[in-house]
Amino acid sequence: MPEVSIKEVARLAGVSIATVSRCINSPEKVTERTRIKVEEAIVRTGYSPNTLAQSFRRGRTNLIMVVLPSVGDPFFTAVMRGIRTAARAKGYSVVIEETQLNTMTADEIGAMLVSKQTDGIILLASMSPFGTEILSAKSRRRLPIVVGCETISSELADLPSVHIDNVAAAKEATNYLISRGHERIGMIYGQATSLLTKDRELGYRAAMKQAKLPIRKGWVAEGQLTIAGARQATRELLNHSYCPTAIFCANDEMAIGCLHEVKAAGLAVPGDVSVMGFDDIRYAEVTDPPLTTIGQPAEEIGERVMYRLCRRIEEGQESNNEPEIVPHKLVVRQSVAPPRA
Amino acid sequence: MPEVSIKEVARLAGVSIATVSRCINSPEKVTERTRIKVEEAIVRTGYSPNTLAQSFRRGRTNLIMVVLPSVGDPFFTAVMRGIRTAARAKGYSVVIEETQLNTMTADEIGAMLVSKQTDGIILLASMSPFGTEILSAKSRRRLPIVVGCETISSELADLPSVHIDNVAAAKEATNYLISRGHERIGMIYGQATSLLTKDRELGYRAAMKQAKLPIRKGWVAEGQLTIAGARQATRELLNHSYCPTAIFCANDEMAIGCLHEVKAAGLAVPGDVSVMGFDDIRYAEVTDPPLTTIGQPAEEIGERVMYRLCRRIEEGQESNNEPEIVPHKLVVRQSVAPPRA
DNA sequence: CTGAAAGCGCTTACAG
DNA sequence: CTGAAAGCGCTTACAG
Numbered sequence: 001m002p003e004v005s006i007k008e009v010a011r012l013a014g015v016s017i018a019t020v021s022r023c024i025n026s027p028e029k030v031t032e033r034t035r036i037k038v039e040e041a042i043v044r045t046g047y048s049p050n051t052l053a054q055s056f057r058r059g060r061t062n063l064i065m066v067v068l069p070s071v072g073d074p075f076f077t078a079v080m081r082g083i084r085t086a087a088r089a090k091g092y093s094v095v096i097e098e099t100q101l102n103t104m105t106a107d108e109i110g111a112m113l114v115s116k117q118t119d120g121i122i123l124l125a126s127m128s129p130f131g132t133e134i135l136s137a138k139s140r141r142r143l144p145i146v147v148g149c150e151t152i153s154s155e156l157a158d159l160p161s162v163h164i165d166n167v168a169a170a171k172e173a174t175n176y177l178i179s180r181g182h183e184r185i186g187m188i189y190g191q192a193t194s195l196l197t198k199d200r201e202l203g204y205r206a207a208m209k210q211a212k213l214p215i216r217k218g219w220v221a222e223g224q225l226t227i228a229g230a231r232q233a234t235r236e237l238l239n240h241s242y243c244p245t246a247i248f249c250a251n252d253e254m255a256i257g258c259l260h261e262v263k264a265a266g267l268a269v270p271g272d273v274s275v276m277g278f279d280d281i282r283y284a285e286v287t288d289p290p291l292t293t294i295g296q297p298a299e300e301i302g303e304r305v306m307y308r309l310c311r312r313i314e315e316g317q318e319s320n321n322e323p324e325i326v327p328h329k330l331v332v333r334q335s336v337a338p339p340r341a
Numbered sequence: 342m343p344e345v346s347i348k349e350v351a352r353l354a355g356v357s358i359a360t361v362s363r364c365i366n367s368p369e370k371v372t373e374r375t376r377i378k379v380e381e382a383i384v385r386t387g388y389s390p391n392t393l394a395q396s397f398r399r400g401r402t403n404l405i406m407v408v409l410p411s412v413g414d415p416f417f418t419a420v421m422r423g424i425r426t427a428a429r430a431k432g433y434s435v436v437i438e439e440t441q442l443n444t445m446t447a448d449e450i451g452a453m454l455v456s457k458q459t460d461g462i463i464l465l466a467s468m469s470p471f472g473t474e475i476l477s478a479k480s481r482r483r484l485p486i487v488v489g490c491e492t493i494s495s496e497l498a499d500l501p502s503v504h505i506d507n508v509a510a511a512k513e514a515t516n517y518l519i520s521r522g523h524e525r526i527g528m529i530y531g532q533a534t535s536l537l538t539k540d541r542e543l544g545y546r547a548a549m550k551q552a553k554l555p556i557r558k559g560w561v562a563e564g565q566l567t568i569a570g571a572r573q574a575t576r577e578l579l580n581h582s583y584c585p586t587a588i589f590c591a592n593d594e595m596a597i598g599c600l601h602e603v604k605a606a607g608l609a610v611p612g613d614v615s616v617m618g619f620d621d622i623r624y625a626e627v628t629d630p631p632l633t634t635i636g637q638p639a640e641e642i643g644e645r646v647m648y649r650l651c652r653r654i655e656e657g658q659e660s661n662n663e664p665e666i667v668p669h670k671l672v673v674r675q676s677v678a679p680p681r682a
Numbered sequence: 683c684t685g686a687a688a689g690c691g692c693t694t695a696c697a698g
Numbered sequence: 699c700t701g702a703a704a705g706c707g708c709t710t711a712c713a714g
Contacts, residue, residue: 053707056397077413143369260627286601288629382691
């Protein structure tokens with residue numbers, strides 16, 4: 001079955017290709033009689049316009065691309081739901097590009113960005129320095145890009161973004177731990193080479209400082225954003241000569257690993273060690289014990305980031321590139337208790 | 342900064358656009374001297390070919406699309422890794438389309454399929470009946486499609502696929518439960534309206550039958566593939582007048598919900614009730630207790646499905662559309678024990 | 683309302 | 699090795 005083009009339809013309907021095009025794109029400009037003839041020819045041939053040709057001709061694709069670091073990260077479920085809701089309302093389709101930070105090549109992402117395959121881009125990933133370079137090149141081209149969820153390097157501060165106040169949220173988490181009586185509080189952050197969770201670390205440090213609590217050497221460990229990494233980090237924390245009574249994890253994924261490792265060491269949570277997460281992914285309420293964490297309005301972030309992108313696309317450069325801050329909230333469950341006296 | 346086209350580069354380099362094109366696509370056909378001139382012009386202008394125009398002209402995009410139901414499903418992490426590995430080896434980019442089953446419209450998926458925006462499609466989702474209709478329309482067009490992971494409706498049996506033997510695997514899981522002494526075994530399956538997990542249910546039923554064990558009314562509950570749904574289903578199972586001593590969940594996501602609900606009811610796992618999952622997602626080894634489950638070679642599935650798709654693209658219709666079966670394995674951890682005597 | 687025609691940015695035989 | 703030219707499938711002023 002050879003691809004049928006607009007010509008074939010025109011021939012069959014006995015009209016010009018211009019008329020066929022009009023029937024599809026602005027039917028009100030066409031006589032009913034003509035429209036019917038054409039529609040008939042369309043069903044007969046099974047014609048459907050070549051999207052590539054359309055996009056090429058129109059100079060727009062009606063497609064927006066969401067770039068995220070990993071499919072399989074439960075946090076993105078709700079963000080995507082929000083993005084999709086907004087996209088539908090605005091008539092866009094969305095497509096997802098996964099770029100493992102360690103896997104992504106300049107060509108890959110550069111190609112997507114530079115070429116006009118997409119009308120706009122939502123970045124749900126904090127980029128490695130390598131990626132950063134690509135992006136700034138791109139931002140020069142003023143392609144519509146909006147950043148969601150994560151703070152990005154300062155060079156990219158001119159990109160609009162929507163996210164929670166990660167510093168304040170982490171501070172609140174730490175303060176909660178402090179308010180429950182903890183003084184020896186350790187932290188597991190993401191990756192040393194990435195900005196991701198950096199603000200959360202900052203918030204933790206700020207809270208400790210403000211409470212005049214020391215952060216001992218070795219209390220801040222790298223969890224690599226993975227369960228395995230967090231388990232390793234937890235082991236180190238547990239073996240610390242001055243072992244923390246509470247561990248603040250920069251995200252729930254790592255908190256899940258931490259929780260497990262503490263228990264595997266024969267310690268009770270929160271009896272011996274309290275554990276706190278961040279994100280409130282769907283698994284947080286079914287861990288054992290259920291995880292106390294910071295909730296992000298993920299779906300709202302998704303919606304807002306999409307609407308923001310639309311504004312950018314429609315109005316060109318936005319004058320106001322202030323980050324849009326959405327509220328987080330402390331979700332108290334059962335993984336935190338006062339330290340043993 | 343206006344988009345610069347091939348013309349501008351040609352003008353600057355003092356050559357024809359054909360030569361610029363050749364420099365980019367087959368540099369060996371061009372004098373070194375010319376090539377250098379052109380390359381210079383390219384960097385000076387910051388030119389990069391319009392991918393849309395290229396794809397349109399060439400009639401191929403070098404893009405393959407992966408369709409999956411939810412980006413936040415941890416099972417897909419490894420599958421995508423495999424797909425990506427193979428795609429890189431074959432020179433394809435991959436893009437992901439998320440279609441929540443309840444959200445997807447015929448237009449959405451139909452458009453992607455029919456238009457030439459993509460050279461091929463990998464389906465990682467068992468489609469609802471609605472989706473099925475679209476697909477068979479599509480398969481008539483012989484667009485290259487390969488199905489990964491899940492059995493699909495019989496109408497679509499002509500599509501090539503790669504997956505484990507779900508029936509055999511579920512049977513093995515159930516037999517394991519039986520071998521540990523269980524006779525009252527309940528099951529939580531996915532959704533009544535979907536084929537997803539249907540084979541797993543079949544395997545469970547087959548094993549029970551073979552062992553001459555009855556399946557009481559109410560022992561097979563719908564978990565909707567979600568934690569919340571599984572919790573609800575678990576409650577029903579627990580309240581059953583003849584309560585199962587073991588619950589086989591059709592996937593780990595639901596097993597996590599089940600585990601939590603059993604414990605929330607004050608029962609011990611596996612002391613009072615054994616729980617078994619399916620998939621071996623990364624959280625399975627850190628649940629409490631660690632989950633006994635069926636492991637799928639997710640990354641291998643990803644690789645194979647991609648290679649299979651490539652073959653389809655390259656050779657047109659494949660003569661052999663037998664499903665490709667990959668091995669599963671029983672992963673014994675600690676959520677199953679003999680029933681209380 | 684409809685058609686003829688130009689043109690989007692590229693690639694690729696075809697000559698030379 | 700290089701250029702002139704055709705053409706991919708569509709959309710959209712421009713006439714009529």
